[in-house]
Amino acid sequence: MRIKKLLKDKNAEGVFGMSFSMIFSILLIIFFIAAAFIAIKFFLGFQRNAQIGMFLDDLQYEVDKAWESQSSGFIFNSTLPSGIEYVCFMNLSAEVENADAIEEEVYRNMRDSGASWKVNFAFWPIEEAGDFGFKIINHIQFPEDNPHCITIGKENVIGIKIEKKFGEALVRVG
Numbered sequence: 001m002r003i004k005k006l007l008k009d010k011n012a013e014g015v016f017g018m019s020f021s022m023i024f025s026i027l028l029i030i031f032f033i034a035a036a037f038i039a040i041k042f043f044l045g046f047q048r049n050a051q052i053g054m055f056l057d058d059l060q061y062e063v064d065k066a067w068e069s070q071s072s073g074f075i076f077n078s079t080l081p082s083g084i085e086y087v088c089f090m091n092l093s094a095e096v097e098n099a100d101a102i103e104e105e106v107y108r109n110m111r112d113s114g115a116s117w118k119v120n121f122a123f124w125p126i127e128e129a130g131d132f133g134f135k136i137i138n139h140i141q142f143p144e145d146n147p148h149c150i151t152i153g154k155e156n157v158i159g160i161k162i163e164k165k166f167g168e169a170l171v172r173v174g
Contacts, residue, residue: 045130048081052123052132055080060137062162063171067139071166075159082156083128089140089173090147093117098145107147110134124149141170148174 055078066072080087088106096107106124113126113134121137123129152158164171 049130049132051079051081052084052129056132056135059160063137063139063173066162066164066171069164071164072171073161073163076162077157077159080123080152080156080158081128084123084125084156085128085152086124086149087152087158087160088122088124088147088149089120089137089143090122091142092119094142094146096146099147103145103147103149106149110147122147137173139171141168141172143172143174150174 058078059076062074062076066074086102086106088103090107090110092107092111096104099107102124106122109126110119110122118136119134120140120142122134123132126133150158150160161174162171163173
């Protein structure tokens with residue numbers, strides 16, 4: 001008899017002593033917090049890809065500017081997202097020369113990944129670069145050290161020497 005009375009009572013509370021609307025409100029709060037974390041993660045990933053894409057566009061622009069001039073020499077400074085340790089220039093159609101252990105690992109990884117032999121630029125580790133692991137940078141001369149990797153400095157700042165001497169057809173990077 002008592003159970004029937006509780007079920008009929010409009011203000012009856014559930015097992016936890018909370019009404020349905022209170023439980024529903026808590027579930028909505030949990031849902032909104034989860035959605036906010038997912039959105040933040042998405043936008044941070046988007047920011048990372050945008051920063052890498054802008055670096056590549058700026059590098060190609062500076063190389064093109066040097067290539068179009070008679071002679072040029074300067075340091076291209078930029079910032080990359082954390083996690084990327086090296087920026088490497090390489091010739092996949094040539095063998096490894098004067099490379100340290102990390103440069104050999106980058107070279108072998110690029111060759112084994114099935115990247116086109118035209119690829120001459122890679123971030124290391126590739127996984128940290130998202131969709132931009134490797135790329136073709138136009139108008140550059142392949143480095144004498146194959147591959148040639150440049151370490152990312154403090155606060156994720158990198159300086160790449162861009163040089164073209166009078167009479168040279170391509171730009172040297174290093």
